[in-house]
Amino acid sequence: MSTPYAKLPGWVEYGLVPLINLAVAFIVAGLVVLLVGENPFEAAYHLINGAFGRGEYIGFTLYYATTFIFTGLAVAVAFHCGLFNIGGEGQAYVGGIGVALACLWLDQTMPWYVVFPIAIVGSAFFGALWAFLPGWLQAKRGSHIVITTIMFNFIASSLMVYLLTRVLKPLGSMAPQTRTFAEGGQLPKLDWLLSVFGLNIGTAPFNISFLLALVAAFAVWVLIWRTKLGYEMRTMGHSASAARYAGIRESRITVIAMMISGGLAGMMALNPIMGEQFRMQLDFVQGAGFVGIAVALMGRSHPGGIIPAAILFGVLYQGGAEIAFEMPSISRDMIVIIQGLVILFAGALENMFRPAITRVFAMRGQRAAAVVQTKGA
Amino acid sequence: MDNIAIELRGIDKSFGPVHANKNINLKVRKGTIHGIIGENGAGKSTLMSILYGFYQADSGEIVVDGRPVSIRDPNAAISAGIGMVHQHFMLVENFTVLENVMLGAEDSQILNKGIAKARQELKRLEKEYALEVNPDALIEELPVGLQQRVEILKALYRKADILILDEPTGVLTPAEADHLFRILGQLKAQGKTIILITHKLREIMAITDEVSVMRRGEMVATRTTGETSVEELAELMVGRRVLLRVQKGEGTPGDVKLSVQGLTVKDSRGVTMVDDVSFDVRAGEIVGIAGVAGNGQSELLEAIAGIRKATSGTVLLNGESVDVTGHRDPAALRARGLAHVPEDRHHVGLVLKFEESENAILGYHNDPRYLNGVFLDIDAIRKDAEEKIAKYDIRPPNARLKTANFSGGNQQKIVLAREMERGPDVLIIGQPTRGVDVGAIEFIHKRIIEMRDQGKAVLLVSVELDEIRALSDRILVMFAGRVVGERSPDATEGELGLLMAGVEGRKEAAE
Ligand SMILES: Nc1ncnc2c1ncn2[C@@H]1O[C@H](COP(=O)(O)OP(=O)(O)OP(=O)(O)O)[C@@H](O)[C@H]1O
Ligand SMILES: [Mg+2]
Numbered sequence: 001m002s003t004p005y006a007k008l009p010g011w012v013e014y015g016l017v018p019l020i021n022l023a024v025a026f027i028v029a030g031l032v033v034l035l036v037g038e039n040p041f042e043a044a045y046h047l048i049n050g051a052f053g054r055g056e057y058i059g060f061t062l063y064y065a066t067t068f069i070f071t072g073l074a075v076a077v078a079f080h081c082g083l084f085n086i087g088g089e090g091q092a093y094v095g096g097i098g099v100a101l102a103c104l105w106l107d108q109t110m111p112w113y114v115v116f117p118i119a120i121v122g123s124a125f126f127g128a129l130w131a132f133l134p135g136w137l138q139a140k141r142g143s144h145i146v147i148t149t150i151m152f153n154f155i156a157s158s159l160m161v162y163l164l165t166r167v168l169k170p171l172g173s174m175a176p177q178t179r180t181f182a183e184g185g186q187l188p189k190l191d192w193l194l195s196v197f198g199l200n201i202g203t204a205p206f207n208i209s210f211l212l213a214l215v216a217a218f219a220v221w222v223l224i225w226r227t228k229l230g231y232e233m234r235t236m237g238h239s240a241s242a243a244r245y246a247g248i249r250e251s252r253i254t255v256i257a258m259m260i261s262g263g264l265a266g267m268m269a270l271n272p273i274m275g276e277q278f279r280m281q282l283d284f285v286q287g288a289g290f291v292g293i294a295v296a297l298m299g300r301s302h303p304g305g306i307i308p309a310a311i312l313f314g315v316l317y318q319g320g321a322e323i324a325f326e327m328p329s330i331s332r333d334m335i336v337i338i339q340g341l342v343i344l345f346a347g348a349l350e351n352m353f354r355p356a357i358t359r360v361f362a363m364r365g366q367r368a369a370a371v372v373q374t375k376g377a
Numbered sequence: 378m379d380n381i382a383i384e385l386r387g388i389d390k391s392f393g394p395v396h397a398n399k400n401i402n403l404k405v406r407k408g409t410i411h412g413i414i415g416e417n418g419a420g421k422s423t424l425m426s427i428l429y430g431f432y433q434a435d436s437g438e439i440v441v442d443g444r445p446v447s448i449r450d451p452n453a454a455i456s457a458g459i460g461m462v463h464q465h466f467m468l469v470e471n472f473t474v475l476e477n478v479m480l481g482a483e484d485s486q487i488l489n490k491g492i493a494k495a496r497q498e499l500k501r502l503e504k505e506y507a508l509e510v511n512p513d514a515l516i517e518e519l520p521v522g523l524q525q526r527v528e529i530l531k532a533l534y535r536k537a538d539i540l541i542l543d544e545p546t547g548v549l550t551p552a553e554a555d556h557l558f559r560i561l562g563q564l565k566a567q568g569k570t571i572i573l574i575t576h577k578l579r580e581i582m583a584i585t586d587e588v589s590v591m592r593r594g595e596m597v598a599t600r601t602t603g604e605t606s607v608e609e610l611a612e613l614m615v616g617r618r619v620l621l622r623v624q625k626g627e628g629t630p631g632d633v634k635l636s637v638q639g640l641t642v643k644d645s646r647g648v649t650m651v652d653d654v655s656f657d658v659r660a661g662e663i664v665g666i667a668g669v670a671g672n673g674q675s676e677l678l679e680a681i682a683g684i685r686k687a688t689s690g691t692v693l694l695n696g697e698s699v700d701v702t703g704h705r706d707p708a709a710l711r712a713r714g715l716a717h718v719p720e721d722r723h724h725v726g727l728v729l730k731f732e733e734s735e736n737a738i739l740g741y742h743n744d745p746r747y748l749n750g751v752f753l754d755i756d757a758i759r760k761d762a763e764e765k766i767a768k769y770d771i772r773p774p775n776a777r778l779k780t781a782n783f784s785g786g787n788q789q790k791i792v793l794a795r796e797m798e799r800g801p802d803v804l805i806i807g808q809p810t811r812g813v814d815v816g817a818i819e820f821i822h823k824r825i826i827e828m829r830d831q832g833k834a835v836l837l838v839s840v841e842l843d844e845i846r847a848l849s850d851r852i853l854v855m856f857a858g859r860v861v862g863e864r865s866p867d868a869t870e871g872e873l874g875l876l877m878a879g880v881e882g883r884k885e886a887a888e
Contacts, residue, residue, distance in 0.1 A: 222752075226752055226753055226755070227751050227752050227753060228742055228743070228748060228751055228752070228753060229751065230753075231735070231742055231753060232742070234728075234731075235728055235731075235739065238728045238729075238730050238731070239724060239725075239728050239729075241721075241724045241725050242724065242725055242726070242727065242728045242739065244684050244707070244725075245682075245684055245707060245717070245719060245725045245726065245739075245740065246707070246708070246739045246740040246742070247683075247706060247707035247708025247709070247710075247711065247740060248708075359449075
């Protein structure tokens with residue numbers, strides 16, 4: 001029996017509840033650290049310091065956040081249409097082809113600001129292409145999108161191994177990667193943005209695709225809440241029978257929503273390829289597609305929630321690396337456990353503390369009302 | 378004092394700006410059936426939800442058997458002896474009756490012992506209250522009337538002395554409703570106390586002992602049923618005199634606007650739901666389809682509206698053919714002048730999670746009036762919604778409120794406003810007043826007749842025979858997927874009833 005909980009004030013709903021969830025996640029993570037015989041406060045210090053301690057660290061944190069904004073938005077867009085796209089990983093991977101082709105073609109002759117738009121279109125195109133097939137199979141054949149997108153992650157992985165070892169690799173090279181791009185294939189860093197706050201970016205690869213991610217977040221908001229297409233997607237996501245009644249063409253919208261989702265995932269590839277490594281390497285996505293699921297979940301599929309959630313995961317990645325570096329007995333895997341706990345509490349167990357919090361607020365409300373009444377009497 | 382089962386003192390509840398219950402005082406005497414009536418959105422369900430622990434009152438007190446109790450959740454309500462039969466049943470579909478009744482009250486971890494005991498107890502309850510159901514039947518295989526009985530059994534099994542029923546007859550056939558009232562009478566005879574919410578004043582008059590009236594969050598009156606009348610109750614509810622049967626002049630039927638020929642619809646299992654149905658609806662005419670729920674009316678409407686595939690047959694809209702068997706396109710039908718008020722507003726006619734204004738354009742979102750290119754024109758959409766809210770007196774008048782937070786009757790008005798304000802040539806309506814209060818019924822009926830007088834063709838499906846008779850110019854009776862007879866609205870209830878039961882129809886068809 002689901003109890004319809006009374007509505008909470010906005011700052012509680014979107015501020016306090018996530019914070020409590022987060023705090024509990026960190027307490028449990030702290031216990032895990034304690035279990036391996038380390039000091040959790042020291043770990044916490046390294047996490048925070050590693051993520052924010054210096055301009056350079058902040059640059060890394062935001063670099064990771066950029067990636068997660070793209071993949072988080074990708075999951076959110078599909079989710080609004082009632083589709084659970086867990087193929088972000090593969091779509092981002094294949095999206096890399098678009099970036100690489102644009103760079104390999106133009107990097108030696110054109111400046112970055114010519115290459116970048118072409119790479120954006122390329123990445124979105126290839127990402128969308130990779131999402132089109134599962135979308136089409138779902139719409140026309142009823143093949144479940146969860147299954148097909150998982151399969152397409154594996155296919156993407158094999159395809160990219162093939163391309164990077166046979167096709168895109170320069171002759172004579174042993175490494176499964178493209179050649180390093182010339183200047184035209186390298187995005188400018190956002191050092192000026194950090195220096196506004198008196199921070200020095202150091203070696204951090206924090207680059208202009210962060211701004212693109214913010215633009216994409218705004219565009220997604222407009223798409224979902226301000227366009228006809230978004231309206232149709234939301235209708236489908238909430239009620240398939242109402243969508244049918246309204247005459248919304250379900251298969252068409254399914255395919256389009258998946259392609260937009262895939263395009264966003266594909267654009268993630270810009271950040272590591274043009275912003276950090278200046279070449280396309282094997283496995284450059286590194287699980288960011290899956291992190292996107294957690295980010296979208298935590299951000300409630302709203303761009304305004306996805307950006308802070310992506311930054312949080314940026315902190316966990318960057319700060320987590322710092323913990324692993326400073327405290328050798330805490331391995332990389334431990335960091336993954338901590339990230340998992342955050343996902344568990346902030347995403348999956350999202351409603352765990354809500355009833356208690358609601359009760360507290362209901363009681364406060366009652367007391368306030370009682371005071372008013374006695375005054376009135 | 379002793380004979381008061383439940384007393385509410387100064388119950389107050391607000392949802393943000395909506396003051397749903399204002400200082401409610403109510404006494405329900407033990408061993409009586411106490412009716413609660415009131416307009417849509419008056420706060421009846423909210424009050425009952427507070428009593429059953431779904432919501433917490435902002436202030437006020439609940440007294441059960443002379444003792445003040447704090448009801449923080451449904452479990453507390455159950456231990457205070459309060460049971461509730463929900464409007465949307467809360468049963469596990471693929472469990473048996475027995476399993477559903479036991480669920481959550483298993484007594485011990487080892488089920489076997491409990492099951493035997495529960496079966497005995499269930500037998501006893503069934504005998505005592507004439508509540509026959511097969512304890513081993515699966516819920517999904519039971520008709521709604523029996524499912525409701527299981528809900529009642531569930532409450533009794535938990536030793537409820539006070540039973541709350543919120544609009545229990547909305548989904549029942551007349552025969553099922555009669556049976557329910559016999560059960561309630563039986564329960565009362567055994568000393569149980571019953572609180573009954575309904576919009577049907579006839580039911581109030583027939584079985585309650587006392588009736589309380591709510592209006593705009595306040596408890597405005599309590600009457601002894603024997604000393605009041607339908608007219609007085611209607612007036613108390615709405616605050617003005619209500620026409621219980623709207624005035625309707627002679628119609629002037631014109632050209633055929635909607636023509637259905639040999640329409641046959643099979644469901645996914647291949648069972649024939651609509652069987653070779655043919656009829657015409659003319660401009661300026663209301664054709665009513667009467668029938669007991671489940672005789673193919675729903676499928677007929679859906680096939681005409683283009684959301685269900687027909688197996689064979691033709692439909693002409695404004696003289697032009699509609700593809701009902703192949704590619705269906707509800708959006709194109711709307712553009713061609715067909716409007717459809719679906720029977721199921723919760724799952725079909727509305728998206729409950731949308732803002733009111735977003736639902737006010739559902740299906741019409743392609744209209745350039747609401748768009749700037751590919752963008753929604755939010756201002757135009759909200760303004761349009763506000764106009765409809767004012768015209769149809771939708772409460773609360775807030776176009777940005779989530780649709781789920783409107784009361785049932787107001788949700789219905791949202792759908793009606795959307796479909797009627799468009800000025801369609803053909804209007805097809807399923808159950809226009811299900812769960813709607815008398816004042817709103819009057820309003821909706823007037824609007825439907827107005828549509829007819831403006832020369833629209835109206836096809837009306839309703840399980841309420843009164844409604845069909847009050848509105849229709851011609852009545853078709855459906856039974857087992859077929860149209861078994863046509864009558865004028867002067868036909869007696871008995872005559873229509875026989876047709877609806879399939880008794881007369883067979884003879885007629887044979888002739
Ligand atoms: N969870 C909620 N949040 C906000 N408003 C609500 C909520 N539940 C009910 N309301 C509002 O409170 C008022 C009373 O609603 P309630 O459902 O109690 O009416 P009702 O008398 O049962 O009406 P109906 O006869 O249509 O079922 C309505 O204005 C409704 O919109
Ligand atoms: Mg109600």
